[in-house]
């Protein structure tokens with residue numbers, strides 16, 4: 001296993017990006033009593049004047065952010081991914097429908113969040129936010145890419161939802177490679193013609209490990225970090241389908257409706273090839289260590305390798 | 316037919332609360348995570364409820380006519396598990412499954428995993444509505460069973476709480492009682508800096524609830540308040556208990572850091588000394 005000590009958590013990247021925006025007086029940060037967890041506390045410490053505490057009241061936060069946005073501010077509002085869902089209808093009707101630029105960040109997403117248990121583990125956020133017209137939906141894998149993508153949001157003219165994760169994972173990016181990241185464009189980490197593994201978030205590392213072990217068996221995989229789930233990089237996906245003829249998706253999310261769902265939708269209508277989805281199999285999580293849970297739910301590198309072989313054999 | 320409470324006097328209840336405090340700190344220290352602060356502020360009331368009042372059947376945790384206890388601030392799960400152990404729903408070794416894979420003691424109280432838990436919580440603001448449903452069903456059933464809901468003071472910031480507060484009065488739900496753990500602290504900091512709550516008792520009273528304020532660490536007051544709430548039958552009753560978050564462990568008391576953090580080894584040993 002790659003040691004997480006040298007790694008970073010995507011939520012830290014979010015905090016670092018907010019901190020870098022303190023010089024822009026249009027940027028405002030909204031919190032719902034989870035600033036220490038989402039890392040918006042880093043901005044608060046530097047610029048309390050532009051940080052709004054709204055207490056444990058997520059629904060209220062959504063429309064406060066929308067109101068500030070229409071008055072010329074760029075709001076970054078955060079809570080846990082799961083508790084953002086408490087304000088889903090507020091986001092739908094009050095933000096996405098009028099296309100108001102509010103940047104929502106949901107931290108502690110996925111079962112990777114661990115011992116807090118199923119009530120805290122959002123495994124449906126990417127799916128539900130993706131259904132909203134006008135929304136951009138992202139899920140970066142590490143702190144460096146999360147920072148780059150958060151900074152890019154300052155100039156993004158649509159509402160967005162970004163999921164970040166609680167725990168550190170090995171970094172897949174350097175400052176230089178992260179500088180190439182563009183919202184809506186998948187990032188290729190490894191190239192091979194036998195199978196394409198399209199991953200996001202904390203499962204990108206597992207996908208890279210899977211590609212290594214597949215290579216030892218003579219199977220060469222392309223690995224893509226699909227940090228943006230919407231708008232989806234369909235051009236790249238169709239390209240991969242044509243080149244590899246078999247696709248595996250991997251995400252810390254339900255296999256229903258998230259990255260796997262989005263890729264499958266694209267593939268069935270554009271260029272049908274076998275698709276295998278790695279993710280949470282239509283069940284809730286439970287308390288446990290992150291790695292223990294990944295193992296129990298069949299979301300580790302070896303599960304991705306097996307899925308790759310299944311996809312290839314179905315070709 | 317199960318009895319009310321466990322037939323314990325005030326001194327025995329106080330002893331039980333102390334044993335619970337030790338187990339709360341042990342659970343959180345054992346896994347290196349969890350929520351000691353709001354468990355320690357709530358534990359005297361939990362002891363009063365289970366030791367003095369609630370009618371439950373440890374041989375049949377799903378007995379339909381049991382009183383319902385709804386821990387809406389589900390992160391205070393070590394408090395609930397420690398009292399469920401005292402009451403006989405959990406063995407001591409069950410407690411050490413706290414936050415572990417496959418354990419009955421999940422990170423947040425969960426009715427699917429733990430016998431004696433009536434509500435799966437963890438997302439704040441939901442328990443009062445659930446309690447109203449339980450109480451309305453009891454009335455339809457012509458049953459004398461009751462519903463008791465514990466809320467955090469930070470939790471009161473959720474809009475859904477006030478939807479429930481209105482509904483309980485509108486429907487004159489006399490078999491429903493709420494306890495607010497007024498410890499003055501939430502996740503990031505003191506309520507005073509996150510979202511000021513002002514006079515909580517006044518707020519409930521303004522909505523039409525019967526309200527009593529007590530010192531939530533005085534067992535005699537706790538027991539009296541429970542008996543008082545039981546007598547309020549023409550509408551919902553609210554006990555606002557003034558408490559100290561982290562009560563019983565010096566360095567945790569009134570310290571926002573121990574909302575959701577475990578003690579280190581040295582701190583753990585000190586806590587065990589203080590709670591001996």
Ligand SMILES: Cc1ncc(C[n+]2csc(CCOP(=O)(O)OP(=O)(O)O)c2C)c(N)n1
Pocket residue numbers: 032033034056083086352353354356388390391437438439440466467468469470471496498500501502560574
């Ligand atoms: C809907 C929702 N938003 C946010 C959280 C995260 N959270 C967990 S505990 C907590 C603070 C709770 O404070 P309070 O209700 O006062 O509880 P206590 O002080 O008794 O521990 C927060 C914000 C949550 N569990 N649910």
Ligand SMILES: [Mg+2]
Pocket residue numbers: 353467468469496497498499500501
């Ligand atoms: Mg509190």
